[in-house]
Amino acid sequence: MKTLALAVSLALAAGVAHAQTIKIAGFGAKSGVVRSFGINSEAAMLAAADNINKSGGVKLADGSKAKIEVEFLDDRCDAAEGISVIRRIAGTNAVVAVGPTCSNVAEPLFGILQKKVGDAGDSGLQMPVFTDVAIKVGLAKISEWAFRNVPNEMTMYNSLFYWLHTRHPELKSVYGGVEEDFAHSRATWYVVMKPRAEASGFDVVGNTKWLLADTNFATQVREMKKANADIVAVSAHPFSTCGVLKEMQRQGVKPKLLVGLTSSSSLETLQGCAKQAEGIIIPTSFAPINKEAIFAAKTTAKFKGAADLHSMAAWENMFILKNVMESEGLSGKPGDLQSDRRKIRDGLAKLKTTNGLIGVTKRDAEGEADKPYVFVHAKKGEWKVLHNPL
Amino acid sequence: MLDFFQTLSDGVLFGATYALIGIGFTLVFGVMHKINMAYAAASVGGAYAGLLVLKVMAGAPAWLVFLGAFVAGGLLGWMVYVACFHFIPLSSPLATLMSTVGMLLLIDEVIVHVTAGMPQGYPAMFDDVMLRAGEFSMRGDLLLVFGVSVLAMVGLLLLLYRTRLGLATRAVSQQPVAAQLCGIRLVRVNALTFVVTGLLGGLAGALIGASVGTLSPLLTVPLTVKGLIVTVIGGLGSIPGAIVAGLLVGGFENVLQLYRGVTERDLYVMLLLFAFLVFRPGGIFTAKGGRD
Numbered sequence: 001m002k003t004l005a006l007a008v009s010l011a012l013a014a015g016v017a018h019a020q021t022i023k024i025a026g027f028g029a030k031s032g033v034v035r036s037f038g039i040n041s042e043a044a045m046l047a048a049a050d051n052i053n054k055s056g057g058v059k060l061a062d063g064s065k066a067k068i069e070v071e072f073l074d075d076r077c078d079a080a081e082g083i084s085v086i087r088r089i090a091g092t093n094a095v096v097a098v099g100p101t102c103s104n105v106a107e108p109l110f111g112i113l114q115k116k117v118g119d120a121g122d123s124g125l126q127m128p129v130f131t132d133v134a135i136k137v138g139l140a141k142i143s144e145w146a147f148r149n150v151p152n153e154m155t156m157y158n159s160l161f162y163w164l165h166t167r168h169p170e171l172k173s174v175y176g177g178v179e180e181d182f183a184h185s186r187a188t189w190y191v192v193m194k195p196r197a198e199a200s201g202f203d204v205v206g207n208t209k210w211l212l213a214d215t216n217f218a219t220q221v222r223e224m225k226k227a228n229a230d231i232v233a234v235s236a237h238p239f240s241t242c243g244v245l246k247e248m249q250r251q252g253v254k255p256k257l258l259v260g261l262t263s264s265s266s267l268e269t270l271q272g273c274a275k276q277a278e279g280i281i282i283p284t285s286f287a288p289i290n291k292e293a294i295f296a297a298k299t300t301a302k303f304k305g306a307a308d309l310h311s312m313a314a315w316e317n318m319f320i321l322k323n324v325m326e327s328e329g330l331s332g333k334p335g336d337l338q339s340d341r342r343k344i345r346d347g348l349a350k351l352k353t354t355n356g357l358i359g360v361t362k363r364d365a366e367g368e369a370d371k372p373y374v375f376v377h378a379k380k381g382e383w384k385v386l387h388n389p390l
Numbered sequence: 391m392l393d394f395f396q397t398l399s400d401g402v403l404f405g406a407t408y409a410l411i412g413i414g415f416t417l418v419f420g421v422m423h424k425i426n427m428a429y430a431a432a433s434v435g436g437a438y439a440g441l442l443v444l445k446v447m448a449g450a451p452a453w454l455v456f457l458g459a460f461v462a463g464g465l466l467g468w469m470v471y472v473a474c475f476h477f478i479p480l481s482s483p484l485a486t487l488m489s490t491v492g493m494l495l496l497i498d499e500v501i502v503h504v505t506a507g508m509p510q511g512y513p514a515m516f517d518d519v520m521l522r523a524g525e526f527s528m529r530g531d532l533l534l535v536f537g538v539s540v541l542a543m544v545g546l547l548l549l550l551y552r553t554r555l556g557l558a559t560r561a562v563s564q565q566p567v568a569a570q571l572c573g574i575r576l577v578r579v580n581a582l583t584f585v586v587t588g589l590l591g592g593l594a595g596a597l598i599g600a601s602v603g604t605l606s607p608l609l610t611v612p613l614t615v616k617g618l619i620v621t622v623i624g625g626l627g628s629i630p631g632a633i634v635a636g637l638l639v640g641g642f643e644n645v646l647q648l649y650r651g652v653t654e655r656d657l658y659v660m661l662l663l664f665a666f667l668v669f670r671p672g673g674i675f676t677a678k679g680g681r682d
Contacts, residue, residue: 031499035607036507180653209652213612215407215602218400218529219648222393239509239606246603250520250529272509272604304506 020066022058022332024049024321025094026314027085028101028133029077034237036268036306037101037133041314042072043305044132044296045098048318051299058322061329068318077102082109090127095330095340097129098317101310103136103183106146113143117345126338128345130321132314135262136187140367147348147367149313149320153192153262156283156373159389161193161200163375164231164257164281171256175229176207177220177244179236185212185261189235193259197233205229214240217247225253233259234280238266242273249276257281265376265383266308274381285371286312286357287385293357312357320354359390392525397648398641403532405640407601409539410594411613412620412632414587417546420627421563421583424486428470428493429591430613435497436463436592437599441510452513452600459596460589466497467588471581494614501607509608514600535597539636542590543629549586559583563627619659623666625673634674 026045028038049068052058057065073089075082082105089097100106114124124143131140131148140148164171174197179185194204205227208220221244224232232248232255234241241264248254258280260269265282286309288294296315297307305311324347330340351363359372375387411430418426440459443450474489519530550556561569562579570576598613599605620639624631642662647655666673 031502035502039502039506211652211656213608214652215598215609215612216400216404216644218404219397219644220652222396239604239608242509242604243602250517251527268508272511272606274511306506306508 020057020060020064020332021069022060022066022325022330023069023071023092023094024318025089025092025097025099026070026072027075027082027089027097027099028072029105030072030074032077034077034101036266037263037310038072038074040300040305040308040311041099041101041132042070043303044300044307044311044314045070045072045318047296047299047303047305048315050303052318052322058330059326060332062331064332066332068322075100075102075105077105079105079108081105083112086112086125086127086129090125093334093337095128095325095337096321096344097127098132098314098321099129099134100131101133103134103139103187106131106134106139107136107142107183110139110142110146113145115143117144117342126341126345128341128348130317130348132317133310134184135310136183137191138366138368144349144367145345149317149354149361149369149371151262151283151285151309151371151373152368153188153283154196155370156262156285157188157192157196158199159373160259160281160283160375161197161202163387163389164259165200165202168257171230172203173205173227173229174202174231174233174259175205175224175227175255177224177232177234177236178207178209179212179240179261180209181211182237184263185235185237188261189233193233193235197231202231210236210240210244212237212240215243217244218251220244221247221251221253224248225251229255231255231257231259234264235261236264237261238264238268238272241269242276245273245276245280262309266310267306270378270381270383274378277378279377279379281375281377281386282383283373284376284383285309285373287374287376287383289358289374289385289388296357316354316356316361320348320351323354324348324351393648394645396526397644399526399528400532401641401644402637403529403536403640404601404644405637406532406536406539407594407598407636408613408616408620408639409633409636410535410542410590410597411617412624412636413539413542413546413629414591414594415617415621416624416627416629416632417587417590418583419621420629421559422475422480422580423563424475424480424483425490425618426470426474426584426587427487427490427614428474428497429490429587430617431494431497431610432466432470432588433463433591433595433598434605434607434610434613435466435501435595436460436588437512437595437605438501438505438510439463439466440592440596441512441605444513452515455513456515456593456596456600459592461592463592463595464585464589467584467586467591468581470588471584475580475584476577494610498607498610501610505607507607509604509606512596512599512603512605514603517600517603529601531601535601538593538597539633542593543633546586546590546629555579555582619663622663623673625675628673628675631673631675638674 439462624635
């Protein structure tokens, strides 16, 4: 009898322990042209979840602990697919979604969320979305259910061009190379890099364009050569950045300085064209400059991902969400799913600061982040910190 | 004017990469009257496999990597035949088409999983060679690709018209039943066709990776599209047509890019394809067809 009672109570305990999981859904581009971003984000989320679970998990409102479960879905960097994915996520027991990768997905996706919380006349999706990668300026204000932990490129490039102008007063002109068919790279040149360079006193003498999957850059680099600018700013992702840099080498185009896009401060660039990228300067919100950052990078590598400013934002998101869940007192019960989602949303909205891997991140009322950053440059096949404004 | 000629020259030379891919598509169609949609993906896959040479022998010369890609391409070509054609009824055109589309996606995903989507630097030959005449210049590595395309064409034509395998291949493409009745083994001929195109495809993938400087799974779909365009414009089944069409498409798109910008470039390439489909549906190297 005693044995039976012990067996029954053990079975019940096991059943209860098994039920204590909180699901966080990730989504991003795991296929298509920018698949490496999705692969890295997933790895970072899994690594963070593993780390949190090994430390005991998330504390729920009733004092019990729950493990975090991560499921990552592929939106193929496609807007329609992204909307389908978020609707699918909303139909599961996930309490929050982390993603997407692409700004061309984020913008329409935020548009289907409820615009104002509590608006009974708005039938938009009531699902908190906490973005790690999609970086195009000013998207979170589309919905009060949307939050982002992405660097503020306006601040970073403003600081970078000002610093370059101060440090190198002999450099006068800037020429742009723009990846025209990708929302992020396109917006970053026209809305961020070009005006910030001009505001810092540089003369922007022109720009040339190419597409994300282009393989022949001869015409564009010839235009660049003719412009003969002191600084060439390449607003493009790693594949086409490497293509352009290799063509520049062939044609003997050697500007005094190279500036790159935030997303190109990654392992992908170094694997594709370390030699040609030597010296390129990029502002980034992640570099392994302290113990926490190094640990996050190493842990993510165990899950077959690379650490860069995007994937490490996913890592940060997981720990921010853990803190929000604990401070807001998540129930974790299936019947309280929607109220738990609301708690997470409200918790994220209340945040004024969060702890990032390289410093404190400020948050604003629109759900955007003002992340600390450093300037890195490619040196002998590695990203090294060139200047730390922190 | 110099800009125009330089741009045209750059485009024509780069078009040699399209020609190499087009040759593979057109050869399979010429023999089996089927489109192998997985050809460009297998070519890129062969090129990736060629990089294994560097894993075994660090610092190996580029030609050895190309040789590895050549051999790997042949193996992949045979695998595509077995998986997508051997067990599928050839009388159903849609079945083989869809199976090769599936194979294209599979190869793409395998590459992504093995490489985590990271582009890989690719060794090149003559990439530091620029032939200059004043302001005018021509890339040495693209001249190599052009040379290989011409050699491939000559080699394939010799194979088709001077060897028993070529005789058998032509017999199968014209009258498969009669060829079988004459003792020609259909399965063997088809498999060998895929191996030959695969060998060429592996080399093409390596040369394309070398000319771009970086190998990436991003290349598979654009090369497939360009290869198909070149095949149609050149004439389905025409090897010389594939070469001429490749150079034409390369030159055309580059010149249009110079004058109309990169955002309109592909639009004009598609219009060129459309014009051929309407006014010369058989392509450059077939007789002018009438409209239905």
